[in-house]
Amino acid sequence: xxxxxxxxxxxxxxxxxxxxxxxxxxxxxxxxxxxxxxxxxxxxxxxxxxxxxxxxxxxxxxxxxxxxxxxxxxxxxxxxxxxxxxxxxxxxxxxxxxxxxxxxxxxxxxxxxxxxxxxxxxxxxxxxxxxxxxxxxxxxxxxxxxxxxxxxxxxxxxxxxxxxxxxxxxxxxxxxxxxxxxxxxxxxxxxxxxxxxxxxxxxxxxxxxxxxxxxxxxxxxxxxxxxxxxxxxxxxxxxxxxxxxxxxxxxxxxxxxxxxxxxxxxxxxxxxxxxxxxxxxxxxxxxxxxxxxxxxxxxxxxxxxxxxxxxxxxxxxxxxxxxxxxxxxxxxxxxxxxxxxxxxxxxxxxxxxxxxxxxxxxxxxxxxxxxxxxxxxxxxxxxxxxxxxxxxxxxxxxxxxxxxxxxxxxxxxxxxxxxxxxxxxxxxxxxxxxxxxxxxxxxxxxxxxxxx
Numbered sequence: 046x047x048x049x050x051x052x053x054x055x056x057x058x059x060x061x062x063x064x065x066x067x068x069x070x071x072x073x074x075x076x077x078x079x080x081x082x083x084x085x086x087x088x089x090x091x092x093x094x095x096x097x098x099x100x101x102x103x104x105x106x107x108x109x110x111x112x113x114x115x116x117x118x119x120x121x122x123x124x125x126x127x128x129x130x131x132x133x134x135x136x137x138x139x140x141x142x143x144x145x146x147x148x149x150x151x152x153x154x155x156x157x158x159x160x161x162x163x164x165x166x167x168x169x170x171x172x173x174x175x176x177x178x179x180x181x182x183x184x185x186x187x188x189x190x191x192x193x194x195x196x197x198x199x200x201x202x203x204x205x206x207x208x209x210x211x212x213x214x215x216x217x218x219x220x221x222x223x224x225x226x227x228x229x230x231x232x233x234x235x236x237x238x239x240x241x242x243x244x245x246x247x248x249x250x251x252x253x254x255x256x257x258x259x260x261x262x263x264x265x266x267x268x269x270x271x272x273x274x275x276x277x278x279x280x281x282x283x284x285x286x287x288x289x290x291x292x293x294x295x296x297x298x299x300x301x302x303x304x305x306x307x308x309x310x311x312x313x314x315x316x317x318x319x320x321x322x323x324x325x326x327x328x329x330x331x332x333x334x335x336x337x338x339x340x341x342x343x344x345x346x347x348x349x350x351x352x353x354x355x356x357x358x359x360x361x362x363x364x365x366x367x368x369x370x371x372x373x374x375x376x377x378x379x380x381x382x383x384x385x386x387x388x389x390x391x392x393x394x395x396x397x398x399x400x401x402x403x404x405x406x407x408x409x410x411x412x413x414x415x416x417x418x419x420x421x422x423x424x425x426x427x428x429x430x431x432x433x434x435x436x437x438x439x440x441x442x443x444x445x446x447x448x449x450x451x452x453x454x455x456x457x458x459x460x461x462x463x464x465x466x467x468x469x470x471x472x473x474x475x476x477x478x479x480x481x482x483x484x485x486x487x488x489x490x491x492x493x494x495x496x497x
Contacts, residue, residue: 060272069160074103074149074156074423076132080172082164083134085141086212090172093131093149099220100277103151105491108434110160115324115414120259121315122224123220123275132177137370141165152428194276198240198298199255202283204229211264211284212252214298219279223251225264227283231258276302303313318342319419319431321370327377329412329440334390335373337419346399347373347420348425349435356410358386359402361423365393377437381406394489399425412439461488 074095083089091105106119116139131150139145142164148158163169182264190199202210208229215222223245227236236254244251246269252261295411317340339345343363350357358380362371372390373379379386380406387396417433418425 054445061495062345063226076147076149076159078438081161083136083145083147083161084164084166084170085136086140086170087135088171088174089134089136090174091134091147091461092175093130093230094128095124095149096128097151098219099124099126100221100275100279101151102220103156104128104147105120105149106147107134107136108146108148109414110146113325114143114358115326116145117323117432117434119432121271126277127274129175131369133172135386136163139163149153152295155231188294188394189299190296191299191301192240192242193301194273197244198300199299200234200238200240200281200296202227202238202299203234203294204236205234210288212251212281213265213284214240214281215267215279216495219277221246221268221270221274221279222264222265223267225252225263227254230260231256233258234262235379238286240298245274259280276300302438318345318421320417320433322433324434324436325417326436326438327375328438329377329409331377333375333377333435333437335375335417335435337373339371340367341369342421344423345371346420346423346425348416348420348429349375350404350415354411354413354415354416356381356404356406357402359399359425360387361399363395365395366391371396375435377410380410384463386472410437410439 051342073187074093074097076091076093080090080092083091086127095103097103101124102121103124104121105121106117108117109115118134118136120134122130124130135463142165143163144160145163146158147161149156180481188198190198200212200214202212204227206211210227211224212227213222225238227238229236233256238258238261239253239255241249241251241253246267251267252263279298279300279462280459281296281298284407285293317338319338321338325333325335335347335349337345337347344361345436346359348357348359348363360373360476362373362436364371368391371394374388374398376386376388378384384397386403387398391397415435415437417435418429419431419433420426421430
């Protein structure tokens with residue numbers, strides 16, 4: 046049974062979210078009950094359906110529902126030609142019977158959100174990854190180019206009416222588009238444009254020409270893609286003049302699913318840019334560390350918190366010592382007050398808090414989970430390039446992985462062992478000395494009052 050059939054047959058939960066160019070009724074997503082529950086095991090698959098256009102990129106997240114055992118897993122997936130989505134997770138590091146929030150997001154909107162529980166795995170709990178549906182050719186004309194995912198397509202461009210034309214492949218609707226000027230330099234009346242599907246969305250050259258006598262020049266760069274261009278039907282258009290030509294030649298580039306594409310062409314996850322740690326922990330009253338990898342970025346903007354947690358602060362960090370890394374220090378005592386909340390561990394690095402971005406607090410920062418969002422550049426706008434969680438632990442409790450591990454949260458060094466100095470009444474020697482000082486001070490105050 047296909048994913049689409051299962052999703053339609055099962056009980057579905059849907060939440061509508063409005064996005065650019067879509068009404069609330071159009072932009073929806075549902076998760077298939079057949080893909081739940083998720084187990085504490087490898088290869089756990091979440092499937093569902095959406096009304097989003099084929100090729101639209103969406104983020105599926107699995108996030109801890111409480112602060113006692115924080116975790117965060119997320120996958121960026123693309124809507125398949127049949128309207129389904131598939132997100133695969135490795136949850137083998139999670140304990141059973143723990144609650145989590147399952148959600149999907151696109152362009153900052155939440156498509157669905159629900160709370161579930163990780164199930165105990167008592168046998169083979171590996172989920173089957175559904176096969177990707179191959180798109181059907183939707184254009185009955187001769188302007189249909191079909192190619193397997195990862196291979197190079199040949200798009201013929203007729204040049205009988207002029208020496209230069211504009212070629213546009215894809216659109217915003219499928220989250221991929223590239224525009225280029227095609228030149229018939231040898232005046233033979235045609236240019237065969239080569240479209241490398243494996244290079245699309247990467248630093249490699251996507252467009253080239255088969256004949257050295259012709260040329261192609263990209264005028265509108267393509268977006269960066271996290272993996273190989275998805276199998277789908279992509280419209281391409283050829284304009285004599287894009288400013289005045291309202292009837293371009295229209296064709297379809299059909300990229301068929303390749304069974305080995307996920308192994309051969311998938312872009313591996315790297316730490317080139319993002320948070321070094323998905324979850325950062327700090328105890329109330331301490332200063333926590335948030336390591337950030339800048340890689341080739343000149344600057345990065347980090348957002349901590351959200352309106353939901355009643356605290357938020359935005360800041361831009363820059364690498365000053367050339368190690369492509371900034372360790373951000375977050376002072377929980379100063380948060381929301383006049384003292385500087387953020388500093389950098391290295392003096393050469395820099396952090397600048399966005400004016401008016403920090404929410405003022407009347408008391409100590411609450412123990413809670415605070416969202417971390419990281420953006421390339423100097424603005425916290427659009428979809429973040431990476432996300433994480435800052436866990437602030439109640440100073441009156443001890444949590445696994447918190448300050449009780451004996452490692453200083455700022456320096457990363459192990460502090461000297463503190464031996465308890467207690468007597469029969471459980472009062473430390475330091476406390477007795479401090480109490481004695483207070484007693485003497487109290488006598489002095491009384492005498493001064495009598496003399497006055």
